[in-house]
Structures are given as structure tokens and as C-alpha cells.
């Protein structure tokens with residue numbers, strides 16, 4: 001059975017839910033670790049008011065018994081703590097009556113925001129109230145994707161595969177442009193997830209300035225996967241190529257507009273001899289190695305044993321406190337687009353989300369190569385493959 005999941009839930013509805021199918025039995029799960037991923041998603045300088053309300057926690061409702069997976073569908077739920085304030089407007093079983101009507105009207109959205117799917121979504125589904133679109137399209141949905149990533153990381157850790165991320169730039173401030181002299185041990189220690197302490201401070205100032213101007217900011221981040229053997233992913237069909245699948249996972253995060261792997265766009269400007277990673281054989285480590293890692297660990301959609309390096313570019317948050325011009329959905333008259341409570345910059349959170357969507361994709365690729373219904377079965381075939389690689 002392959003791995004897959006479906007999720008449901010609105011931003012201000014009762015909860016977000018996912019049902020995961022095909023996850024191995026016998027994997028020890030720590031809800032604290034999943035909650036820690038959820039907490040990491042909620043941090044970062046430049047977030048708006050909602051982060052203070054949320055403090056997400058996962059409820060595991062099926063597929064796990066006494067902290068061990070059963071091989072049955074795993075149901076994860078994250079309650080929306082803000083739902084209490086929205087119950088009358090969002091209750092799936094509620095009714096529009098005289099009491100709730102004025103509140104529903106008050107919370108209805110008719111002015112589509114540029115940069116959101118508000119207008120296209122309303123036209124596509126025939127909604128008059130754009131709330132019906134934004135409730136699902138908003139990045140709140142990524143909380144459940146991060147919980148799934150947290151579950152995936154539990155498995156990957158047991159195979160000695162680790163995933164980290166850090167922020168490379170916010171607005172015009174980039175770690176590459178400044179010769180930093182003091183570094184954090186982990187991106188988690190920085191409010192902007194930037195490894196350089198001085199650049200972190202500059203990024204915070206950049207965000208403050210944007211906020212003062214009623215502006216928003218985007219930026220770039222990098223995800224690194226360590227510990228993957230060569231041979232994960234496939235080259236035989238376009239939709240099995242791991243580079244395509246990882247790019248798609250990152251691109252599907254709200255606000256991401258660019259993805260690159262390894263040298264990415266830069267490789268198009270260089271001579272071939274400066275791009276391709278030369279191969280040598282390490283007798284001591286009994287493995288084929290690369291002198292450089294410009295390919296970001298992937299050639300032909302298959303891992304080559306070097307760390308995976310994937311970067312994403314996030315656009316500035318579309319909701320601005322200096323609203324952009326738009327047109328009312330019902331009257332067609334020009335308006336300044338409505339302002340929902342909004343983040344000014346969410347690049348640090350986006351980098352955590354990216355880590356977690358990558359964790360899921362790696363799990364899927366591992367399942368395809370090594371199969372297994374139980375963790376023990378997976379481990380046997382994984383270790384046999386590692387032993388084979390040492391003997392090639």
C-alpha cells in the first residue's frame with residue numbers, strides 16, 4: 001500500500017483533520033515531537049495576532065495505540081482555538097437565523113484581495129461570500145501538513161535521516177550579502193530562522209520598517225535533508241522523479257513562487273565543468289562520493305547520496321495594511337481591498353512548513369522503494385540495501 005492522506009478543515013472552523021493511509025505499524029510516536037513541529041510553525045518575527053491565540057496541539061484519534069502506530073489509518077486533528085469566537089458564523093451544523101444573520105453578514109467578505117485566490121475561487125465555486133474561499137485557502141491549512149510532517153519525521157529519525165531548514169533572505173536583507181561573524185547553533189534559536197546573528201537583527205529591522213509602512217515582505221529559505229542513501233526516487237516516469245515531487249510539495253505552500261534544487265537558477269549561468277559534481281570512490285567509507293554538491297543531492301530525479309538541498313522563494317504577504325485597489329464582487333465598484341488580521345512576514349514559518357512537507361515526500365519515496373507494512377519489515381529491507389551499497 002502506498003502512502004497518502006486527505007485533509008479537511010476551515011481556518012475558523014472547529015478543527016483541521018487528516019487521515020493518513022499506508023503508514024507502517026510499530027513506529028513509536030511522541031505527540032510532544034509533533035507538537036514541537038506545530039510550535040515551530042507558529043514562531044518567527046513578523047507574524048500577526050492569530051499566533052497568540054493558536055498554540056496548536058495535535059490529537060491523535062486513530063491508528064496509534066499506546067504511542068505505537070498500528071498500520072491502520074491514522075487520524076490527526078488540530079482544534080482551532082479561535083473557533084469559539086467564530087462558532088455562530090462557522091458552525092457546520094449551524095443555521096442562518098435572525099440571530100446569526102447580522103453576524104454572518106458582518107463577517108462576510110465581498111472585496112477580493114489581490115494576491116489571494118479570493119476572486120478566482122469565488123468565480124470557480126460560485127460563492128457570493130469570499131469567506132467560503134479564504135477559510136480553506138489560507139495558510140492555516142499548513143498546520144495539519146506540519147503535523148503529518150512531524151509524524152513522518154518520527155519515522156525518518158529512526159532511519160537516521162534528518163531534515164533542517166533556515167532562512168536565507170527577508171526582503172532585501174540576505175545572509176549572502178553580509179559577511180557574518182557570529183552564528184547560532186540552530187536556526188530555531190533565531191527569531192527569523194537566520195543562522196547569522198547580525199543578519200537576524202537586520203532582518204528584524206527590515207520587518208519593522210515594512211510594518212511601519214503598512215507593507216509586507218517575502219524572502220527565501222533552504223531545506224536540507226541529511227542521511228539519504230543513493231537510489232531514492234526514480235527516473236523511469238516523470239511523476240516518480242523526486243526532484244519534481246519535492247518541488248511540487250514546496251510550491252504548494254501558500255505564498256511560494258519559486259523553487260530550486262542545488263545550484264538551481266545559478267547553474268544556468270555557469271560552464272558545465274563548474275556545475276557537475278565529480279565522482280570519486282572512498283575506500284574507507286566504502287561508498288561513491290562527490291567533491292561538490294551543486295546538484296543538491298539529486299540527479300535524474302534520484303538521490304545520489306549527497307545531502308538534499310532545496311530552496312524556496314516566498315512572495316510578500318498579499319494582505320497589506322495599505323490596501324491595494326480591488327473591485328467589489330457584487331457591485332463591481334472599485335474599493336480598497338479589505339484587511340483581515342495579517343502577518344507582515346511569514347518566511348520563517350514557511351521554512352518550517354517546507355521541512356515538514358519534504359519529510360512527508362521522503363517518507364512516500366521510501367515506502368515506494370522499500371515497502372513494508374511494519375517498521376521491522378521496512379528496517380530489514382532498508383538495512384539490506386545499505387549493506388548492498390557497501391558491497392557494490
Ligand SMILES: Cc1cc2nc3c(=O)[nH]c(=O)nc-3n(C[C@H](O)[C@H](O)[C@H](O)COP(=O)(O)O)c2cc1C
Nearest residue numbers: 115116139254255256317318319342343346349350
Ligand atoms: C505561514 C504562512 C502565513 C501566511 N500568512 C498570511 C497572512 O497573514 N495574510 C495573507 O494575506 N497571506 C498570508 N500567507 C500567504 C497566503 O496564504 C497566500 O499568498 C495566498 O493563499 C495565495 O496563494 P499563493 O500566494 O500561493 O498564490 C501566509 C502564508 C504562509 C505560508
